[in-house]
Amino acid sequence: MQGLMQHGALTLDKIIDHAAQWHGGREVVTRSVEGPIVRTTYAEIHGRAKRVSNLLLALGIKPGDRVGTLAWNTARHIETWYGIMGIGAVCHTLNPRLFPEQIAWIADHGGDRVIFTDLTFLPIIAGIIPRLPKVEHVVVFTDRDHMPKDFHLSGEAPHFKGLLCYEDLVAEQSADCVWGGFDEGTAAGLCYTSGTTGDPKGVMYSHRSNFLHTFITMQPDVMGLSQRDVILPVVPMFHANAWGVAFSAPATGAKIVMPGARMDGAAIHELLETEGVTFSAAVPTVWQMLLQHLESTGSKITTLKKVVIGGAACPESIIRAFHEKYGVEVVHAWGMTETSPVGTLSTMTDQLEKLSYDEQIPYRLKQGRPPMGVELKLTDDDGKPLPYDGKAFGHLKIRGPIIAAEYFRGAGGKILDEEGFFDTGDVATIDEMGFMQITDRAKDVVKSGGEWISTIEIENIAVGHPKAALAAVIGVAHPKWDERPILLVKLKEGETATKEEFLDFLQGKIAKWWMPDDVVFVDEIPLGATGKIDKKLIRQRMKDYVLPTIGSAATGSATLAAADGAQAAVLYAPEPVEAPEDVIEEGEAPQAEAPVEPVHEPEVVAAQAAIEPAAEPLSVEALAAALPDPEPVPVAHLEAAEPISPEDVFPHAPLVEPQAKPLAATPEEAFDAPPVFVAEEAPLAMPLSSAKPRKAKAAKTSSGDKASSGDKGGWAAPILTGAVAIALAPAVLVVVGALGAKTGLLDKALAYDFLTRDLAPLIAWFSLLTGLLGVVVAMIGGIRRHWRRALLALAITVATLGVFFLATGTSARAAPVGDVATDWKAPLGFSDNVLAQRGEAAAPVLDEPSLPVGSELFAGRRVAEVNAETCPAARTLVLTRSPADAYEAAKAAVQAKGLTLVTDDPGEGRLEAAGASFWYGLKDDLVVRVRPDAGGARVDVRSVARDEGGDLGRNCGRVTGVLKAIEG
Known part of the structure; x- marks a missing residue:
C-alpha cells in the first residue's frame, strides 16, 4: 500500500522558481569580469535563465545534451546553470585551472556541444576548440562593447561557427519557456575529478541528488543557511557546484555575492565589508591570503559570522586566528566531487559546546560528523570493518543518495563495494563521538616500518610556524624503513629559517618516529586545480632526491665501496627513533634500534653505488624560477579591440614530452625545476600530435582491365x-x-x-x-x-x-501500416486539436483498423493481430508507482524522445505529442494514457502515422522507446 500524498518531481528548476516567487527582490551581487560591481535579483535571474533556455533550444540543444561552462562565479553563470538544467540538458562545468590539454580532453569526453565562457578564458578557448569537433558555438559572457574584435584559433576548426555575444543573444530571446516535466533522476550536472591518477572521471549529478544535497546543506548542523544570510561563495562553481551554495542560496532566499575573477585577500575583504557578508566558503589558501591581508593592513571583519573551509585540511592557526582575532566561527568540512560534495562537517555537539575553546580545538581540526543522508565506514586493507575509537586508521568509505554510483561512460568500472559503499581513497579515523579525521590520501600516506604516518597532521602543525606560508610532507625511499617523511616549507616573504627551527617546532607535537628526516625550503609549493597541494607533482620533482647522509662520527655507520672500486658511497643510517609508549606497548610501531649496520643485499649495494655525494646547498638567489601560478590570471577589464593571442594558450610542456634534463639531487633545485605534468598512471588518453599521413597504396589493375579496345573481351x-x-x-x-x-x-x-x-x-x-x-x-x-x-x-x-x-517483406518486421498501440480493447483516440493538425488527407484513426486486401502477407487482418506479430514489445506497462509519479515519468520520456507536447492533462492522465522522422520529416501522432491500477499505475501508448501505408517500423520504435524510457 502506498501513501496518499501529492507527488512532485525534485527537479532543480523548482529552486529558482521558488526564489523568484518568494524572494524575487533579494539581491545577487557580482564583481564582473569587466570590472564594475553589477547588481541583479532572483526575479531577474529567473527571467534571464528562461531566455537562456530558449537560446539553447534555438541552438539545437535537447534534453540530455551537455553544455559546457568555463567561467567564474557570476550572476551570468547562475543564469546559464538554471537555463541549461531547466530544459533537461546537462550543465558541464569546466575547470580553467587544469592544463588546456586536460580541459580539451574533458570537454570532448563529456560530449559538450556549446560552451559558455568568460573573457578571461578566451586564450584557452582559442587553443582547445580545434580539438572539440562537437562544439560549434562559444557564447562569451559579456556585452557587445567588450566582445573581442580579433579572435584567432590555434589551429584549423571547420566545425566552429565563431563567438557569440551572451547579452545580445539573451536580449533576442523570449522569457516564456516551459521548464521541468521530466523525471527527477534526469541528469543535471557533470563535473570531472581532477585526474590525480589516470584520466579525469566524470561525476553525473541528477536533479534528485542535487535537490537532496540542497536540503542537507540547509541543516543547522551543516551550513545552517537562512534568508537572513548574505553568502559569499569564494569556492568556484566549477568545484562541485560551489559546494552546493548555488542551489542552497536561492532555496533559502539568501543574498548572494559572487566574487568573479578576483579572489585575492584585498578583493575578498572589500566584498565582505561592503556587502555585509555573514557566511562564506573557500579552501584554506584563500583564507590564508585574507588573514595575511588583514594582518598587514590592520583591517577588521565586522559582519562575517561563519566560514566553511574544505578542499584540504585546515591548519589550527587559521581556525584560531578567525576565532580569537575576528570572532568568526570556522566549520571544517570534507567532501569530494563524488559526494556532491558535502560529506562531513565539524560542527560542535551540545556536549562539546560546554567545553573551553582550547578543549574544542582537537574536534574542530577534524573533518567532522556526517549529516543525515550520509553513511560512513572504515575498513582495513582486506575490507574488514574497523572500530570507531579514534585510533584505528582505515580506508574511508561512504554511501548515500548524494554519492556517485558510477562514473560517466563507465570510467573506472565498478566503484562500489558489496554493500554499496564508495571508497573515497582517503585514510581516516572515526572517534566515539562520530568525528571523522582524514589522516591522508591512500596514495600520499607515508608507510614507515609498516606503520602509517599522517602527512596532513605534520603539515597542519608545520604551517602554524610563524615563518611558514605553506608546508607539504611526502615520503621518500629508505633502505630500512621503506619510507621516511620529509618536510617541504615555503617561507613567508622576507623570512629566513633553518631546518632545526622547524624540527624543534614539531618536537612534542608529533610522535618521535613521525619526525621528518629532512626539511627542504622551496620557493613555491604547487597547488592543484582545486586548491590542494599537488603532491603528485612534488613527488615527480623530488624523484631524484636522497635523504641527507650522516657521517660515521655521528652515527658510527660504515661506508660501502662500489664493486668496481670507484669512489665509495655512504649508506644513510638514521638516528634511532622511538615509537610512542602506548604504541610500543601494542607492538604497532617500528622499534628503536641501534645504528644501521652496512647492508650487503645486492639491490642496496647497486642503489647506493649510484648515489653522488651531496652537493653544496644553493642560495635562494640561485634557485630555479618558481612554478607559475596555477590559477588563471584574472583581468579587470578587456578592451574590445585587444587581440587574443593563441600563442600563450599552452604555456606548459606537452604532456607526452620527456623532461628536458634529469632532476638534480639537490632538493631545492629538483623541486623548482620547470613544471612537467606527470600522472601516476597514463595522464590523458588524448593524442596531442596530428595524425600521420596515410601511405598511398599502389594501384593494382588486372590485365583484363588494361585490355585495349582491340583485345578480346574488351567490350x-x-x-x-x-x-x-x-x-x-x-x-x-x-x-x-x-x-x-x-x-x-x-x-x-x-x-x-x-x-x-x-x-x-x-x-x-x-x-x-x-x-x-x-x-x-x-x-x-x-x-x-x-x-x-x-x-x-x-x-x-x-x-x-x-x-x-x-x-x-517479413512478418517479423514492420507491417504495411503505421498504427501501433498497446491496448486494442479500449483503444486510445486523439483530441480534436490533434485530428485538426493531422489534416483531412491523413490516414484515418480507427478503433479497429484492418489491412486492405492488397497488403500481401497481412491482407484483411486486424491491425491489433498484426501488431502482436510485428511489434511484440507494444504491451501495456504496469508500474509499482503512483499514477502521478508514472505520469511525470511518461511526460519526461515523451520529451526525452524529442516529441512536441500538444496535450498535457495530469488530471486525466493524458499526454498527446507530435513527432517527425529524422530524415524525411514523416509526421506521427502519439497519445499516452496513465490510469490507476491495483499495483500502482497502468500506462498505454498509441502512435499513428499521418501517411497511409507502412512506416518501416517507425511507430513501433516510438512506442517501445517511450515505454522503455518510462520504465526506467
Missing part, C-alpha cells in the same frame, strides 16, 4: 560497369531522397513516396536482371578478366533487395 568492361552503376542506383536514390527531404530541397511526395518507396525498389528488382546478365557477359568476355565487376554488381543488388525485404 564487356563498359557493360559490367553499367551493371554496377544500376546496382548502386537504389542506394543513391534513397540517399538523395533522405538528404533532399532533410535539407528542404525536396518535398515529401518526391523524396519519400516517389524516390524511396516507389522508384528505388523498382530499380533494385531491375538491377537483379542486369546483375545476372553481367555474369553471362563476364563468362563470354573472359571470366578471369571480368569476374570482379560481375560479382560486385550481383552482390550490391542482393544486399539492396535484402534490406528492402527485411524492412517491408
Whole structure:
C-alpha cells in the first residue's frame, strides 16, 4: 500500500522558481569580469535563465545534451546553470585551472556541444576548440562593447561557427519557456575529478541528488543557511557546484555575492565589508591570503559570522586566528566531487559546546560528523570493518543518495563495494563521538616500518610556524624503513629559517618516529586545480632526491665501496627513533634500534653505488624560477579591440614530452625545476600530435582491365560497369531522397513516396536482371578478366533487395501500416486539436483498423493481430508507482524522445505529442494514457502515422522507446 500524498518531481528548476516567487527582490551581487560591481535579483535571474533556455533550444540543444561552462562565479553563470538544467540538458562545468590539454580532453569526453565562457578564458578557448569537433558555438559572457574584435584559433576548426555575444543573444530571446516535466533522476550536472591518477572521471549529478544535497546543506548542523544570510561563495562553481551554495542560496532566499575573477585577500575583504557578508566558503589558501591581508593592513571583519573551509585540511592557526582575532566561527568540512560534495562537517555537539575553546580545538581540526543522508565506514586493507575509537586508521568509505554510483561512460568500472559503499581513497579515523579525521590520501600516506604516518597532521602543525606560508610532507625511499617523511616549507616573504627551527617546532607535537628526516625550503609549493597541494607533482620533482647522509662520527655507520672500486658511497643510517609508549606497548610501531649496520643485499649495494655525494646547498638567489601560478590570471577589464593571442594558450610542456634534463639531487633545485605534468598512471588518453599521413597504396589493375579496345573481351568492361552503376542506383536514390527531404530541397511526395518507396525498389528488382546478365557477359568476355565487376554488381543488388525485404517483406518486421498501440480493447483516440493538425488527407484513426486486401502477407487482418506479430514489445506497462509519479515519468520520456507536447492533462492522465522522422520529416501522432491500477499505475501508448501505408517500423520504435524510457 502506498501513501496518499501529492507527488512532485525534485527537479532543480523548482529552486529558482521558488526564489523568484518568494524572494524575487533579494539581491545577487557580482564583481564582473569587466570590472564594475553589477547588481541583479532572483526575479531577474529567473527571467534571464528562461531566455537562456530558449537560446539553447534555438541552438539545437535537447534534453540530455551537455553544455559546457568555463567561467567564474557570476550572476551570468547562475543564469546559464538554471537555463541549461531547466530544459533537461546537462550543465558541464569546466575547470580553467587544469592544463588546456586536460580541459580539451574533458570537454570532448563529456560530449559538450556549446560552451559558455568568460573573457578571461578566451586564450584557452582559442587553443582547445580545434580539438572539440562537437562544439560549434562559444557564447562569451559579456556585452557587445567588450566582445573581442580579433579572435584567432590555434589551429584549423571547420566545425566552429565563431563567438557569440551572451547579452545580445539573451536580449533576442523570449522569457516564456516551459521548464521541468521530466523525471527527477534526469541528469543535471557533470563535473570531472581532477585526474590525480589516470584520466579525469566524470561525476553525473541528477536533479534528485542535487535537490537532496540542497536540503542537507540547509541543516543547522551543516551550513545552517537562512534568508537572513548574505553568502559569499569564494569556492568556484566549477568545484562541485560551489559546494552546493548555488542551489542552497536561492532555496533559502539568501543574498548572494559572487566574487568573479578576483579572489585575492584585498578583493575578498572589500566584498565582505561592503556587502555585509555573514557566511562564506573557500579552501584554506584563500583564507590564508585574507588573514595575511588583514594582518598587514590592520583591517577588521565586522559582519562575517561563519566560514566553511574544505578542499584540504585546515591548519589550527587559521581556525584560531578567525576565532580569537575576528570572532568568526570556522566549520571544517570534507567532501569530494563524488559526494556532491558535502560529506562531513565539524560542527560542535551540545556536549562539546560546554567545553573551553582550547578543549574544542582537537574536534574542530577534524573533518567532522556526517549529516543525515550520509553513511560512513572504515575498513582495513582486506575490507574488514574497523572500530570507531579514534585510533584505528582505515580506508574511508561512504554511501548515500548524494554519492556517485558510477562514473560517466563507465570510467573506472565498478566503484562500489558489496554493500554499496564508495571508497573515497582517503585514510581516516572515526572517534566515539562520530568525528571523522582524514589522516591522508591512500596514495600520499607515508608507510614507515609498516606503520602509517599522517602527512596532513605534520603539515597542519608545520604551517602554524610563524615563518611558514605553506608546508607539504611526502615520503621518500629508505633502505630500512621503506619510507621516511620529509618536510617541504615555503617561507613567508622576507623570512629566513633553518631546518632545526622547524624540527624543534614539531618536537612534542608529533610522535618521535613521525619526525621528518629532512626539511627542504622551496620557493613555491604547487597547488592543484582545486586548491590542494599537488603532491603528485612534488613527488615527480623530488624523484631524484636522497635523504641527507650522516657521517660515521655521528652515527658510527660504515661506508660501502662500489664493486668496481670507484669512489665509495655512504649508506644513510638514521638516528634511532622511538615509537610512542602506548604504541610500543601494542607492538604497532617500528622499534628503536641501534645504528644501521652496512647492508650487503645486492639491490642496496647497486642503489647506493649510484648515489653522488651531496652537493653544496644553493642560495635562494640561485634557485630555479618558481612554478607559475596555477590559477588563471584574472583581468579587470578587456578592451574590445585587444587581440587574443593563441600563442600563450599552452604555456606548459606537452604532456607526452620527456623532461628536458634529469632532476638534480639537490632538493631545492629538483623541486623548482620547470613544471612537467606527470600522472601516476597514463595522464590523458588524448593524442596531442596530428595524425600521420596515410601511405598511398599502389594501384593494382588486372590485365583484363588494361585490355585495349582491340583485345578480346574488351567490350564487356563498359557493360559490367553499367551493371554496377544500376546496382548502386537504389542506394543513391534513397540517399538523395533522405538528404533532399532533410535539407528542404525536396518535398515529401518526391523524396519519400516517389524516390524511396516507389522508384528505388523498382530499380533494385531491375538491377537483379542486369546483375545476372553481367555474369553471362563476364563468362563470354573472359571470366578471369571480368569476374570482379560481375560479382560486385550481383552482390550490391542482393544486399539492396535484402534490406528492402527485411524492412517491408517479413512478418517479423514492420507491417504495411503505421498504427501501433498497446491496448486494442479500449483503444486510445486523439483530441480534436490533434485530428485538426493531422489534416483531412491523413490516414484515418480507427478503433479497429484492418489491412486492405492488397497488403500481401497481412491482407484483411486486424491491425491489433498484426501488431502482436510485428511489434511484440507494444504491451501495456504496469508500474509499482503512483499514477502521478508514472505520469511525470511518461511526460519526461515523451520529451526525452524529442516529441512536441500538444496535450498535457495530469488530471486525466493524458499526454498527446507530435513527432517527425529524422530524415524525411514523416509526421506521427502519439497519445499516452496513465490510469490507476491495483499495483500502482497502468500506462498505454498509441502512435499513428499521418501517411497511409507502412512506416518501416517507425511507430513501433516510438512506442517501445517511450515505454522503455518510462520504465526506467
